Amino acid sequence: MTSGSTESTPAIHKSPLHDFLAPDSIAIIGASADPTKRGYKAMVGLIKGNYRGRIYPLNPKVPEILGVPTYASLDDIPGPVDLALICTPAATLPGLMVECGRKGVKGAVILASGFRETGPEGAKLEQQVLDAARAGGVRIIGPNTSGMFNLHKNVNLLDLRNVKPGDIGFISQSGNMLLALVLEAENNGHVGFSTYVGPGNQTDIGFNDYLRYLGEEENTRVATLYVEGFRDGQRFLQAAREITPVKPVVVYKSGATEMGKKAASSHTGALAGSYEMTVDVLKQVGVSVVRHSDQILPVAEGLALMQQARGKRVAVIADGGGQATITSDRLSDAGLELATLSEATRKRLADILFAQASLANPIDVAGTSDADPEVLARCMEIVAEDDNVDAVFLVGMFGGYHTRFAESLLGGEMRAAEAMIELARRCGKPLVIYSLYAPVKPPALRRLHEAGLPVYSSIEHAVKVLQALAERGLYLQRQHGLPLQESVAPREDMLAMFARAQNEGRDLYEFEAKSLLRAHGVAVAEEFVAHSADELAAAAAQFGEQPVAMKVVSKDILHKSDAGGVKLNLVGEAALRTAFDQIMTSCRAYDANADIRGVLVTPMARKGAEVIVGVVRDPIFGPVLMFGLGGIFVEILEDVAFRAIPLSRFDAEAMVDQLKGRKILAGVRGEAAVDKAALVELLLKVSSIVSAYPQLSELDLNPVIAYPDGLAVVDARIIINRAMMSV
Amino acid sequence: MTSGSTESTPAIHKSPLHDFLAPDSIAIIGASADPTKRGYKAMVGLIKGNYRGRIYPLNPKVPEILGVPTYASLDDIPGPVDLALICTPAATLPGLMVECGRKGVKGAVILASGFRETGPEGAKLEQQVLDAARAGGVRIIGPNTSGMFNLHKNVNLLDLRNVKPGDIGFISQSGNMLLALVLEAENNGHVGFSTYVGPGNQTDIGFNDYLRYLGEEENTRVATLYVEGFRDGQRFLQAAREITPVKPVVVYKSGATEMGKKAASSHTGALAGSYEMTVDVLKQVGVSVVRHSDQILPVAEGLALMQQARGKRVAVIADGGGQATITSDRLSDAGLELATLSEATRKRLADILFAQASLANPIDVAGTSDADPEVLARCMEIVAEDDNVDAVFLVGMFGGYHTRFAESLLGGEMRAAEAMIELARRCGKPLVIYSLYAPVKPPALRRLHEAGLPVYSSIEHAVKVLQALAERGLYLQRQHGLPLQESVAPREDMLAMFARAQNEGRDLYEFEAKSLLRAHGVAVAEEFVAHSADELAAAAAQFGEQPVAMKVVSKDILHKSDAGGVKLNLVGEAALRTAFDQIMTSCRAYDANADIRGVLVTPMARKGAEVIVGVVRDPIFGPVLMFGLGGIFVEILEDVAFRAIPLSRFDAEAMVDQLKGRKILAGVRGEAAVDKAALVELLLKVSSIVSAYPQLSELDLNPVIAYPDGLAVVDARIIINRAMMSV
The missing domain is CATH 3.40.50.720 (NAD(P)-binding Rossmann-like Domain)
Structure with missing residues (x-):
């Protein structure tokens, strides 16, 4: 292969x-x-x-x-x-x-x-x-460290028995995990290892360095990492961006339950640092993330030996209805699709299969192979030649026909195995094979293994391999090589604004945060800051009959609504004056010592779909963008997507598509879909702005209201980098 | 064991x-x-x-x-x-x-x-x-059928090689699945089978009959079923209610992706018949549901051989930090908990472990076992004696110490194995063992297997076994034997109401549906049906200053809002009269031939948490109750719970606790929790009513608004059983 x-x-x-x-x-x-x-x-x-x-x-x-x-x-x-x-x-x-x-x-x-x-x-x-x-x-x-070996150079500082030289490079913070994989490989009989290193405390050399080494090391066909914690996640992402196009990288990250939530000052801060954030940013740079420890070896082996898939469309060839159904269930769970076979393909299959065979995918050969196992290889060839098929998945008892039905079938099984090996070499698509006989290693399956075609003993593991092959193929086609969003040029007035806030020991006011967005081309509605009641006439004139909201401007009042610092749906100078007085009275009652600078008068936004855009500077992965649906979706369901900054356009689009609640953005109950292009532009713009201003520590645009035509940033919050304040 | x-x-x-x-x-x-x-x-x-x-x-x-x-x-x-x-x-x-x-x-x-x-x-x-x-x-x-065997009676109509007599009874709609399990068992080396039957078309004998047989059959310790489709789900549930208290029942149900959604006239109808509904009702009767085919054999073996757990609190003993972390992740995924060890337990552990050992659960022996594997058995005994521990989970390289460190450790490993076997016999708690050496079957692990203590080669599978043991233990303690909700006595006036609707070829009007609930003790606000504008004065008098809603009463207008048939927030006779005229005009414009009977005047409900209660008569499982959060939770996220009717009180409580969005009912953003007891009473009452009236085909209470003190049924819809109409 x-x-x-x-x-x-x-x-x-x-x-x-x-x-x-x-x-x-x-x-x-x-x-x-x-x-x-x-x-x-x-x-x-x-x-x-x-x-x-x-x-x-x-x-x-x-x-x-x-x-x-x-x-x-x-x-x-x-x-x-x-x-x-x-x-x-x-x-x-x-x-x-x-x-x-x-x-x-x-x-x-x-x-x-x-x-x-x-x-x-x-x-x-x-x-x-x-x-x-x-x-x-x-x-x-x-x-x-647990030590290291480099088997192709005969260097073994571990004295592990029966560890076979092979394709898998492994870096593991758990020595037991190495041992587990070596024993699993010994039982499997065909997988081997190239270099192993236990990075230990990563005092000098971290995962990023080891990844680069494995990327260059000629005997390693897949870099496999068991990670408890990265020391420099940003460098790791950079290394992965360089290595994943050349070689598959598999990461199992433990600690899903331990990282927990940080006490944080923003929604984004509360959700960042989660296990799901780590998964998202690793996938962003083309890493194949494995979630269960018993999938590490199957997925690494599959990626080492097989062609990636061009897409998610899988053709399933089964010799029993039950396993065909199970396979469909698991493919769907994994986000893969059953390929729609062309008429020509179905006709070619009909020519060689019994009349009762099911020609719709999953294909059930319905006994045709019981007396002629070679027909399976012919089916694989036929579906592999269909342009609608990205990967071929054989499911059933191949390798065991001679045991199950008649000894005389062994020859046919061996010929079928040779045909599959030959097909895999030339067809440019992965052939993934599950056999219920895999545990007992019959001759045809041994032959496939020897020729570098893995045979899996679990449908679930085989489907994980298909998923990894498809995700890798899609990454290489769609994401790899796309330009990353460049930083905007920082503006003098904005730098001065950050400096003022730093000098005053406060974060940005809402109107300042919005002005930063506006300064860099984000369409944020024009607003008015009134420092006294006398300025309200001008505000009233500016907005005319348009209803406005009024919010207190004070560094000391963080929860404006609780302080009575927000009034909605105001029209005309009289209403503004009344609201102003009420806000001042309430806020002084709430905090007599609060430093109140005035009020922000801002147009009311139309109803639409609420979303949230956030940024944190993660201690491991650096600046990370978060996108989600607002309200309960972020608060209760934590249905959000993360990407490390800078983003590509693909990243921004994928963030929107990744949400469980994406149906809401696509329009429910007859509503129109929201303007996805505008959301994507906003995400890219935020990425550019964050790259330009290291003074910005956290950002929360919550809510942003998305419409069929554009969007409105209703509230914006920017937390200042405290470390930079003392500079 | x-x-x-x-x-x-x-x-x-x-x-x-x-x-x-x-x-x-x-x-x-x-x-x-x-x-x-x-x-x-x-x-x-x-x-x-x-x-x-x-x-x-x-x-x-x-x-x-x-x-x-x-x-x-x-x-x-x-x-x-x-x-x-x-x-x-x-x-x-x-x-x-x-x-x-x-x-x-x-x-x-x-x-x-x-x-x-x-x-x-x-x-x-x-x-x-x-x-x-x-x-x-x-x-x-x-x-x-694929045939049958009963190995303990030497009946084998299959000529399968190497199938060992043992504890597992298996009924499978896929012959390949039998073959897969037999080969997996052969590789495992210790699992065997009692009776196998392929039920085929289930023309005469269905899963319910086979389940009863396996429940009685003395050589079967666990009934294991691969089901593509039940023919009579209600009988199966009844059989399972009888068998699961006596013997574990494991079901793998395929077809998760194929059942899809029916085109249906209600939200409940749209979600019923789903795979998740099947899982919910099977769990309701104590079945251990397995979601991945490669977990069938490990879970069946574990349930056959091990004591169920009294609860979810697991003590983990590990000889490496990495696998301890992975184990914590997986336990959390499975809804299990790390037990909080008592001070006495920690002190006893400290007495036998190295100073650097971690005594918090997961316990990391930190090398203590490297020179003395028996210490693992002593740790297991100590934690098993802790009342805070429901199950003990050993994770690491047990069985391989003599290979990994020194041949001389074999004696200690064998003694440790004997101690574990003895502990399992007397401690009344399950001891679940994962070893990374399981694939190579070293002597201590072979000894454990022979004595009936399974050793798993995958952390993930071992955790699934722990989950099944805990769920079974909790079922037997909390749910088994609870009385099921009895039917109410049908009322003559309500029977007459159903008969009227049947005669008129229509479903129940909203006010009729609500009167059915009210007749059986559900607190539904008093309403007023005005057949003409003249009756509005009485309606206005009844509600006084309380704002009301007005909705058209017509069998021909299903989407009342679309027809302009709904007016909200009305106070006083004048407002009612205006609204009445508007509704009549709009509805006649919408459908000139609509049979309009009048309007329903109903008090406006306060704001609160929206939930939905529904009933369908599923073609497989009969009457099934659905409960969920309203709005996007049911429409987008399909976050609902199902139970077959009749329910126990435990079932009703568990439905509420099962929702992903349950946090909303528990109170978010400082809001008070809703009245869970009132919700539970409503679910039980609906169960009782549905049992009494076979005329009721589908029911949708949507929304019900839940408050900290009680609830309000805002809309009610009851579909009539069409099959009964012709009677």
Whole structure:
């Protein structure tokens, strides 16, 4: 099968990690003659794994370990050392980093724990280790790492039994998860690994660096990551943007229930930082996100070995009605579609299948294959040739016909397997195979596996693979390479406005926030700020017969309605004056010391569909845009979409399409659809503005009212970056 | 391990299926000497399976098959025949049923297809077969069945290889699904089957009968069903109500995407018949519903072998932080909770674990077990003794310590396994075990399996088992045995009202529907029907200053608002008269021929939380109640709960608690919670009324407005049973 990539792997390595993840020489600091110690096991892993470079065990007490002469210190080693595996306790590390630097060691794998994860003292020690390493030019894997291997270079510092070289590069913050995948692969019998690294505390090297390395590493066909926490999410997104077009990237992110909600000052703030935000921004950059741990290996294997799909239209070929129905259910859950087969395809199928076969997708061969398993391969070929089909899914008992019906069918099964292998090589579409005989590994399925066609033993896992292949294909076609929204040029008057607010120790007033949007081309209705009752005549003149709302302008009154600081549906100067007096009286009663600057007079917006647009600066992923439907959708259902800023136009469109409540925007109960183009422009514009003003910390446009023709920003709130205030 | 049951299996068989599913003699009609034919394979299955009863092959052409003498016809057989396996084509069946009846055959397994599934001709033939069978007192499995086995009685009509006798009874509309489970069990190595039946077309015997049989069958510890469609859902629910207290029942229902929505005249009608409705009513009667096909076997095995949990509080013991986090995520997804361990428990754990261990749940032993796997069993015992813990979940590499760390640990692992087995026998709580070594079946895990403690190879599957154990435990404690809502006594005046509407060929008027509710004790505001403008003075007097709504009363105007037939917020006679004239003018313009009976004057309801209560008579499950939040929740999000009528009080409460939008009823943005007790009473009352009036076909109370103190039924619609109209 061809790799998912349509571009070749870059020939020149850019990642410095190659220098020591494929080392010519390895020192083992804390090498041991005790078979239970890591300093012994690593030597076993290297020797049994036929490591071809030089091994230098460091141990001043014994002359040799496993026949390899020992050294008392790094300085005693005659030649260069690319990689040091350090098995000694945490306290030895700062000194050892100095020695490694002196020796010119390129990378150190530090197993010891007892650093940041234990508290402030440990964090201090960790910083000392990092400082010493940086001073000496040594890169650090860990500390607190489970170790690493690079099987295609015969480097195995783990002494794991039965781990097979193969296509999957794996970076995992859980050593148990590596072990689980290795055992699952052993049972599966056909999956193998290229490089494994446990990033540990990510003191020096983080997921972004490892991802770049795997992206370049020629034996890795899929980069697979088990992530508990990113240290620099923005760099990771950047690395993923570069790697996913070249190679599939699979991420399983744990901690769905632990991240919880932050106490926050805005709706956006309350929902940002959630697990779903992480999923959204990873998908945005083309990562295949896996939600269940038992799907990691099937999805990684599928993406490593199979062609991505051009779209979501799947043709299902089944040899039993029950499993065909289950398959339809699961495809629908996964957002995939049953392809509508062309008339020509149906006719070709009719020519080779029994009369009682079902030719509508899912195709049920209805016994035709019971005496002739090769007919399945012919069906696959026919549907693969249909332009309406993006992927082919074989479901049933293939591989077991000779067991189930007659031994004599084995030959036909083997010929069918060869035909499928040949078809997969040339048809440019993925062939995904589920067989209920997969657990017992009959000959035809073994043959498919050997030829690089995976066979799945669960319909559910096979459908997840199809979903990943389709999402990857759609990402590469629709999203990859689209320009990202460029920053607007910051305006002097707006910078001055931010500076004033910073000097006054407050966030932007609503009218200021709206003026920022207006300054950069967002159509926000003209408003009027009255600092005293005397200015209301001019306001009344400006709006005429148009009903207006009046809201208090005060940095001290955050909940304006609660303070009686909002009056609606006012027309004419008299009404404005009355409302002004009422607002002033109420707000002074609410907070006698409030600094009240006046009132904002703003036209009432027509009724329409309420949406919310928000921005936070996430501590991990940086500026993130949120879009959702207003009211209960955001408050109760948390039905929102996230994207890291800057956005592409595709991102903005996909945010709207992603909402569960999107039907409301498309028009319900006979109402017209809202102006999606205007929403998309607003999202893109907000992305551009946020990129230009680092002073902006959080933004909430809530509500924005969307109409069939345009939209109205009814309320706007911008929180200032407090860190920048003291500057 | 003990069975999930707390009651003993009834000693006396009530199901007539025992007579032929454990037959003393079997005739094979259409027995064959051709090894590819079912009439040969069944004989192989019986002979190889050491069937101890008599086998009578029917074949007029050969003297013996596999050494067993043949007969030309049933009449030639000397002794009685309990069961006939019929391998001949569809057309032979009506005649054969007469012969079977004459011979006193108790049950016939009919393999042939070509009946109802092929169209009207086939349906007619199927009816002929059924009539003949009934006349002769013969029960039918199938037709179009995949066959049956009863392994504990050595009856195997399938010739499946390697299928092990065991605890799981399986009824499956897909033969491939049986094959898939058998192969999965073979790979697992420890699961076995008791009775299998393919119900085929369910012409005579349906899922309800098979369920009763499995409930009584002493070798079956869990009844497992793959269902494409029930023929009589009401009987199935009744059977399940009787069996689930005695024995776990697992159902995988396919067709989630196919059932779709019916074109319907009410919101309730539009949502009823959905997959989620089926799931709700099955759970209502204690069925464990499985949503993914690859969870069927793990969940069935877990329920067969393990004690149910008393509640949802799970204690997790892990030997690695990563998998502990994943486990927490999945428990939360499944609606389970991490138990809060008592101080005493934490202290006892601290006494045996390393200082760096995490004693908060999930418990991370942080390396303590690496040199002493027995510590895991001790941890399990300690947490099992905590009253705050309902289930214990071991997560990690148990069984593989001797492979991973040192061979010498094997003894400790085996001792730990024995301690776990002993603990499971006496602690009264389920011990669920996931091991990443499960795929390679190391000795300690084999020992656990042999002793009836399943070990799962997927965290996700293990969590599904925990969920099923907890849901079953909670069902038995909270729901099983609660009285079901009794029917009200039908009132003469209401029966007369239904009769009037039936005679007039119309559904109930809104005021009639409300009077039905009022007649049976639902607090519906008093209203006034004015047949002419002259009666409005009395209406105005009745309501005084209270604002009222006015709605046209006409069987011909279904969309009253569209016709201009609704006026709101009216006070005083003058306003009523004006509104009356406007309504009459508009409605006559809308439909000149409409039969207009007058107007309904009804008090305006205060604002509150809108809910919807509905009833449909589902063709499968009979009367079903629906409850949901109004507006977009029902229209866009389809956030509704279903229960088959009659309800228990628990059912009514659970319907309210089940909604995703339940937060709205609990009070959002500082609002008070609505009166849940009043909602529950309304649901129970509607259940009682529907049971009393078969004339009622559909009911929609939409909206009902719920307040902190009571509720208001604003609109009511009752559709008449058209089938009863002609009576």
